[in-house]
Amino acid sequence: MAKFCAFGELLCDVTAYGTSDRGFPIYEFNPGGAPANVAVALRNLGIEASFMGQVGKDHFGLFLKDTLTSKQVDVDALLLSAAYPTSLAIVSNKADGDRSFSFYRKHNADVMVELQDIFLQKINETDVFHVGSVSMSDEPSRTTTFSLMRHAKRQGKIISFDPNLRVLLWEDLNDAKRQIEKGLQLSDIVKLSEEELFFLTDIKNVQEACAMLMGIYDIRILLITFGSKGCASFHQDVYQHIPSFEVDAIDTTGAGDGFFGGFLSQWIKNGMKMKLSSRDLALYCRYANACGAIATTQKGAIGSLATEESVQTFLEVHNG
Numbered sequence: 001m002a003k004f005c006a007f008g009e010l011l012c013d014v015t016a017y018g019t020s021d022r023g024f025p026i027y028e029f030n031p032g033g034a035p036a037n038v039a040v041a042l043r044n045l046g047i048e049a050s051f052m053g054q055v056g057k058d059h060f061g062l063f064l065k066d067t068l069t070s071k072q073v074d075v076d077a078l079l080l081s082a083a084y085p086t087s088l089a090i091v092s093n094k095a096d097g098d099r100s101f102s103f104y105r106k107h108n109a110d111v112m113v114e115l116q117d118i119f120l121q122k123i124n125e126t127d128v129f130h131v132g133s134v135s136m137s138d139e140p141s142r143t144t145t146f147s148l149m150r151h152a153k154r155q156g157k158i159i160s161f162d163p164n165l166r167v168l169l170w171e172d173l174n175d176a177k178r179q180i181e182k183g184l185q186l187s188d189i190v191k192l193s194e195e196e197l198f199f200l201t202d203i204k205n206v207q208e209a210c211a212m213l214m215g216i217y218d219i220r221i222l223l224i225t226f227g228s229k230g231c232a233s234f235h236q237d238v239y240q241h242i243p244s245f246e247v248d249a250i251d252t253t254g255a256g257d258g259f260f261g262g263f264l265s266q267w268i269k270n271g272m273k274m275k276l277s278s279r280d281l282a283l284y285c286r287y288a289n290a291c292g293a294i295a296t297t298q299k300g301a302i303g304s305l306a307t308e309e310s311v312q313t314f315l316e317v318h319n320g
């Protein structure tokens, strides 16, 4: 079976979990980082997957590495840095019910990651190479990300890209746009949320915005996600919308990663074709919607990602 390899950030999402009996806040450490979630999503669905990047050689980094190992993701190319700590994203609940984020990420391990021979080797062994845009926000991980993408391209690998724009991580959103555009130039399969599509094109009409991107870049398959409303695909000038399933969503963290993992698993298992019928594409999207929907039914990301069995059962229950 084809291999999948993701590069990028792996960090701890630190989320509020009530108060202690002494009145102090309690926080829960959740493994986070979109590219790592996508690697787990694919592995859960039966595709060999590896994750490359850098965490600190500290309590959090070892916890994250153990988490990926327990999910059977290959972590041979996950570096443990003695010099830089693991990043933390603190998520606090504000009085008005909204969530606020603060990132402990300056000069941290995932940002300070430099190009390594083992990264290039892993790409040589893979079929699909996946990245996001968080690793493009600061140096040196920005240069590392683009060097790896260019290497993958030269080696004839398929590149999948989920920009996953995190506005708070960028000092200048114009820079975010420029870097994502650079990424799109190298990508074959791209997933964007509706908001990201608008951010990149300034066009409100989704179909027109997709046509614009497909006109500029050499993207082969473009997927747009609309939360509970499902997704759309744009491929060979054909746009189609595929509705999602009705579920009791309790936490949407990881839905997009589960969705993209679901799509890529189907695309890989069915022969990695670059020319797809609308029917096949709709089937992969339906499967991906199911994976996204499943991920919303439990808290957190990595632990809530679908498995082959859970998608099968879900689709049987939701058939029709």
Ligand code: ADP
Binding pocket: 192, 193, 224, 225, 226, 227, 228, 229, 230, 231, 244, 245, 246, 247, 249, 252, 255, 256, 257, 259, 288, 289, 290, 291, 292, 293, 296
């Ligand atoms: P992202 O913004 O990270 O791409 P979305 O929130 O759009 O993620 O969700 C990705 C996919 O997960 C959607 O396209 C849909 O298939 C599924 N999904 C997300 N939220 C729901 C929900 N509340 N009900 C059903 N499906 C959902």
